[in-house]
Amino acid sequence: MITIVVRAAPLALAALLASLPAAAQETAPDTATAASDSTWREHYEAGEAARRAGDWGTWRYALVRVREQIGYHPSIVLNLARADARLGRTEDAVEWLRAYAATGLTSDVAADSALESIRSAPGWDAIAERIAANARPVGAAQVAFTLPDSAFVPEGVAFDPRTGRFFLSSLRHGGIATYSPAGGWTEFVPPRRDGQWSMLAVAADTLTRTLWATTAASPLFSGYQPADSGRSSLLAYDMDTGALRRRYEPQGDGRHTLGDMAVAPDGTVYVSDADQGVVYRLERGATEMEPFAAEGLVSPQGIAVAADGRRLYVADYVRGIAIVDRQSSEVEWVQAADSVAISGVDGLVRAGRGLIALQNGVTPKRVVYLELDAAGRTVTGWRALESGTPLLTQPTHAVVVGGELFFIPDSGWERIGDDGAVKPGMVLEPAHVMRMALP
Incomplete structure (x- = not known):
């Protein structure tokens, strides 16, 4: 989440x-x-x-x-x-x-x-x-690395194949850190430097060397001010220097939460707004985001680009998984039997012809593989890749690196109350990034 x-x-x-x-x-x-x-x-x-x-x-x-x-x-x-x-x-x-x-x-x-x-x-x-x-633990994911700061509270993860660095966003500090086996941990975007709040999703565009990040004002952010509540932005950073290139604001009044996103092969960025129930589009070179898809969406979260590049899969926390045509913005819904649960999905990534969904809105929390038919419209089978294991307390986002999935299993955001304080009887602990082979 x-x-x-x-x-x-x-x-x-x-x-x-x-x-x-x-x-x-x-x-x-x-x-x-x-x-x-x-x-x-x-x-x-x-x-x-x-x-x-x-x-x-x-x-x-x-x-x-x-x-x-x-x-x-x-x-x-x-x-x-x-x-x-x-x-x-x-x-x-x-x-x-x-x-x-x-x-x-x-x-x-x-x-x-x-x-x-x-x-x-x-x-x-x-x-x-x-x-x-069904509550019994399932899975064999291994810890790839552990965050050194217990108060970091990560949400998003991205990867740069050129440098071998992982980028992790912080809900608590409002910054971005990098990790690589060779270089260890490095601060990439310092907290509050660019007027950001909680940092949410991160996504890498290696062609333009841009690291995209979403930020939103929330009590999880250590510098939260109630006057900022409902504000959110999309930020474009230079992937090599960490310099802020541009800030994009969502259109329209009301509360906004730009949460998850995906970068299409042509560089178009798609961003979900959980509060407004809309997906925004930012085409390469454009100066403003535009509302792109909204029909039937309740609480859009993770976004994955289909293998054919012509469609998006958008996880809706309530309704399941939407299919959005990138040309027409028409919305349809992935079909699944009543024995398949595809709600409560936060992170979503494509794996071959199927999808991997990180579900933190169900019990037990889990990471599942959804096999799709040739048309990519119907779930023909599913299996839990990781479910109910000790570290899988609040899975959020994931990234595919080669033949592996790297994901955050225990962000820790659920330990912080609406007042921004750690809940009574709870403590913040160092979060992890886990890895597993793709199905």
Whole structure:
């Protein structure tokens, strides 16, 4: 993730789809129901009102409508199991749980009061055991290097093949550091030198020797001022000297959080704005970013350029993964079975014909490989590359270097509260960069 403030939008929206279990009846005509042509958010809100009123039939109806519009979010699958259990639809509830188990995610279903009525149903024991087993650690990634400063709190990572240096951005200090096995650690962009705040994503354009970085004002930044809240910028640095070449501001009023980005082969930079639900485009040589894609996007995060160069994959923290045509800016969505969880994705990189997603909005936290069909539009298979391992506490961004993936598993941003102070009972510890072979 990026920061508490930067992530406030995706976290709040993801919470929309993670309601609590409650108590039961088939219908309640006096509970408001959203119109059939309402948006998924309106359906969700109507469903939550019904859930709080104990109107399980209307809650289920709303969940189905949400699912029709945004796909099988894992929280929808789990809540449909809860709603059907409350309604006495035991077989349906068990099938929803079976689908949830297949996502590789975990939940304490044995202690979930909404599911109490189906615990003696055929298949329950095997499903509950599988959901519990999903919490077991998976993976064999190795530590590539460790950051020397426990308060650095990294978010983004990039690589320069010419010099062999890794670039890491700091949420806490607001600077950028470099690391190489030969040269060790070096300060690349000093904190606050260029009026920056928390430094988020970094991306290397080796042709123009430009290191792109996004920055946003957030309480994670040690120099945060409330008056700066909602401000964000895209910065272009000379990759060799660290000098700031140019600063780009997003257009439009309101809060902005320029978080993740990707550089296309032609040098065009695409930047996601988690607050505005838009992807900006900055063409090589242009002086301003322009809004590029927004239709249907809720909280865009990581961006990866497709192998054909004509499309972008954009991780939406709530909805899954969008496909954006680079010419028309038209948005469609990667299709996946209800047993595939592709929400809660922060970092996203392409690996061959597939995608590698870093999910910090699911339990357990994980790094997954998503196999795509020949058209690049449907997930045909998936597997966890790293899941639930001790260091995988808050995975953020990754970069492909040769045949390996280097990623940040434990940024540490979740240890800092909205007031900018380390949360009681927690301490900041040195973060790591891990490495694993590409699938």
